[in-house]
Amino acid sequence: MTLNPAGFYKGKHYTEWVDDVKRLKDENKLDECLALLFGLIEATEREAKAEGWPYGAPGYYEQAAIVFRKLKRYGDEIEVLKRWKNGGPQFEQRIRAAQALLANKKSSPQDKKVTRYQNKCLKFSADIGVGENIFKKKLFELTSEFNNEGMPAPKYGDVFWKIANERCNQASLNGDIAAIGRFRRSMAEFLVFEKRDWVPMTKDSIRAFITAELMQNDKTKSSGIIVLKNDLPYELTDLAIRGCKCEKCLPDNGKRQPLSFFKDQNISPLPHQDCLKPPCKCVWSKPWWD
Numbered sequence: 001m002t003l004n005p006a007g008f009y010k011g012k013h014y015t016e017w018v019d020d021v022k023r024l025k026d027e028n029k030l031d032e033c034l035a036l037l038f039g040l041i042e043a044t045e046r047e048a049k050a051e052g053w054p055y056g057a058p059g060y061y062e063q064a065a066i067v068f069r070k071l072k073r074y075g076d077e078i079e080v081l082k083r084w085k086n087g088g089p090q091f092e093q094r095i096r097a098a099q100a101l102l103a104n105k106k107s108s109p110q111d112k113k114v115t116r117y118q119n120k121c122l123k124f125s126a127d128i129g130v131g132e133n134i135f136k137k138k139l140f141e142l143t144s145e146f147n148n149e150g151m152p153a154p155k156y157g158d159v160f161w162k163i164a165n166e167r168c169n170q171a172s173l174n175g176d177i178a179a180i181g182r183f184r185r186s187m188a189e190f191l192v193f194e195k196r197d198w199v200p201m202t203k204d205s206i207r208a209f210i211t212a213e214l215m216q217n218d219k220t221k222s223s224g225i226i227v228l229k230n231d232l233p234y235e236l237t238d239l240a241i242r243g244c245k246c247e248k249c250l251p252d253n254g255k256r257q258p259l260s261f262f263k264d265q266n267i268s269p270l271p272h273q274d275c276l277k278p279p280c281k282c283v284w285s286k287p288w289w290d
Helices: 012-024 030-051 061-068 074-083 085-104 109-127 132-146 156-174 175-191 199-223
Strands: 227-229 232-234 238-242 256-258 283-285
Touching: 012 030, 012 061, 030 061, 030 132, 061 074, 061 085, 061 199, 061 227, 074 085, 109 132, 132 156, 132 199, 156 175, 175 238
Parallel strands: none
Antiparallel strands: 227 232, 238 256, 238 283
């Protein structure tokens, strides 16, 4: 019987990776081992779905749980075991043991700081439409990539940045310039969180929003569609500043410029670099109060 291609990972069936998993565990390359294990888990799940099985082989779930136990990541251990048949009778005892260890684990101030940082990165990721499961998958992939290049294990911030750039690239391929603006804005907020320079990224975000506005306006004009406002024909002739109401930004709120002003990607005076609530939320947009 020919093995289903869905059960393959990097050119080999998941059953052919057992020795590699053992070697990485023996060499204490646990992050790299997890990256491999999650790739293999996905291979078993794809095969199970393709074959119409209720669930796939449990072995790699258990191996991932063993690695998580070594790393004292009891919450992740429980999570990966429950991923297989919602825990199943096979893993009940191990799940109970991990739950007990998690309940008794005393978090140091540093542990709590790391947890807060990780949760914040997960929130940034959720803001751009990427959930925790996909985030952790990317974490394991990036861990393996960093390991292969002899680099330290990635932080959650590295993972968010990778995901955000991938989202921007995909939006660019789809021609969704407004989405690029939104993703760049989230990246600017992340830079503020990390106390880094947020201004260049915010400029990129604003340029994307302006481009989206101009493209939409050109599309509307070329299509011959008549836009009505208050039951009268309306033609967009300028953009206006709206956004942040802090005392540094407020004086520019409502200022207008004709569309010709933006042909060379001019965004002056935005963003307001002295904004009291960075990153500056001001944007050029349609004058909604006309």
